Amino acid sequence: MPARPAAHRPTLEAVAARAGVSRATVSRVVNGGAGVRGPLAERVRAAVDELGYIPNQAARTLVTRRNGAIAVVVAEPESRFFTDPFFAQQVRGISRELAAHDNQLVLLLTGGAADHERVGRYLTGGHVDGALIFSLHADDSLPVIARNAGVPTVIGGRPTWPDPDTRRRTLYVDCDNRGGARDAVRRLLALGRRRIAHIAGPLDQPASIDRLDGFRDVLPDIAPGLIAEGDFTPEGGARAMERLLERSPDLDGVFAASDVMASGALRVLRARGRRVPDDVAVVGFDDMVSVAEWTDPPLTTIRQDIEEMGRLMAQLLLHALEPASDPDGVPAVSSIITPTRLVVRASA
């Protein structure tokens, strides 16, 4: 890999020569100018402008051990990532927060085990200062890889590792899935529904489990026939709805673990001639604006502020990265659980 022809960019040295000062002084000015007297700093700044000087990141990183880049690792194939508005919103929140602190976002999608290896190499390679990991399934090795690579990490969603100590030391941001699910079911009960079914997400993901647990908190004696597992896609939601109708034709309420699945369920209910909410009331989860507001009828759902969660993840990570501004030497950051809220529209 031969070096490319030098782009011939001016270096610190050149600026220093031009301004008639030392490299150190230029460096100070470029990095905020603390401790450099006004006029001198001015002269340096002029030289920087004249030469069009731009710091070389690699050189900087080499000594500071900071990249100014954060990896966003999504454990889903591209197809899901780009299809599901959930990711879009979360990435938007992250991207905002990172940009505000002049950090770059490096997107890593890892669909299968082969990709995991590549992602692991990348994290280990020290290209990024930290990682935000998403959409973990059970036993996912990514966080462990990140930990071994010494890359500070914040996880989106509650992690599931059995070891309580590991768990305690892992930063994550999640919403109150269980509480939200309880609210959803209570809404259906309040509407007088008595045969309430649940379309769960993939049960290897903590969010799905927590929502199912919330459902069971309110309806502990639910028949297993009233629970069907989906996969967070509209088609999965539709299939689950079909199974439920087959097994329990008399159901009068459905709590779907995501708006996207609820949209599929609505389609099936309509096709089967059930009126929503008259015959069957439906509550979703997420309050994904692009979905919940546009279904027919508009979806009653549990709102979680996904974009905000993304922002919080980024914020948490950036805090954790800060060289302990705390006197104790340990920055005071901890995992965050965000609240949920029932949003009533037409479907329940």
Place this chain on the structure above:
Amino acid sequence: MPARPAAHRPTLEAVAARAGVSRATVSRVVNGGAGVRGPLAERVRAAVDELGYIPNQAARTLVTRRNGAIAVVVAEPESRFFTDPFFAQQVRGISRELAAHDNQLVLLLTGGAADHERVGRYLTGGHVDGALIFSLHADDSLPVIARNAGVPTVIGGRPTWPDPDTRRRTLYVDCDNRGGARDAVRRLLALGRRRIAHIAGPLDQPASIDRLDGFRDVLPDIAPGLIAEGDFTPEGGARAMERLLERSPDLDGVFAASDVMASGALRVLRARGRRVPDDVAVVGFDDMVSVAEWTDPPLTTIRQDIEEMGRLMAQLLLHALEPASDPDGVPAVSSIITPTRLVVRASA
């Protein structure tokens, strides 16, 4: 910005000491091992494994001036980027190709002028070896920024600069928008349609212009009332369709410049009681699987292989980056125009 506590990773030096060779030899082995005798190389490899040595990217970049990362710059706000499946497919193609060559993808979204500045800084900062730029609107400054930053660039879609010399030296990948549009209109003509309207994309984008030009190639005397400008969103397509129906209630064919807009148009046609394709035949553009196959009725459209175009963009850029394997000193790469194809489904 004080240095973080040294992660204490083993360095080349350490490996060299362990294997009892020089740094240079270890470097050679790590980078492919050319010119190192078998047994020695083996010893080095063993030392690497024992110490868990991983090369420091920053140090490498500092000397090679290569960082193994490519920026994908999308001149659209996040909302559009994550909503429009077009980008998803293109990014997928790019991501595949880059991953295959061990290059990282750095995603840069730039919604407004303020972001442009940040992106410019990033490109100029030398974080990436090259850039793929997308979704350019007229007079967009991004390619100029990239050029000034000395960052090799490939553009998605035909660029529009007036200066022919600049244009000639710019690499891009585009599909045969004009030819595809002609095919679309000819299909409608072949079905016996005589009042054919066009829903154009935003006319500050070359793709929209080319498709409109193709439309006019076949129907040079089209009334201006039969052309409405959309914005590549379903809502935009719907609004354009409404305008068209108002102005020309007797239209019997529509060529929409994208499937996404066509889906909006179909909704409006249905709402207005027009049967598709009986009363009004509709042809889209893109053959976006997730859209065209799921509309009601499924959409007849012009297929362009978006993912492949993404792949080609990445390939072109990687070639351009290669240190002139050509004897002439200039790698033989040039812009690419991919073909389009009519895909007949039910809507026309």
Place this chain on the structure above:
DNA sequence: ATCCTTTCAGAGAGCGCTCTCATGCTCGGC
């Protein structure tokens, strides 16, 4: 005036790696 403190600027040592160049070795040909 003297001394001490404080502030500002420069010198210089790396950060970890690659790559050129010099060196020493092996080996084939005469």
Place this chain on the structure above:
DNA sequence: GCCGAGCATGAGAGCGCTCTCTGAAAGGAT
């Protein structure tokens, strides 16, 4: 058996930057 060709290895000079350490100058107190 000698010489030069050819190849494997080592030595060392940077790449461009940050940061500590030191020295000089400036200010205040005595």
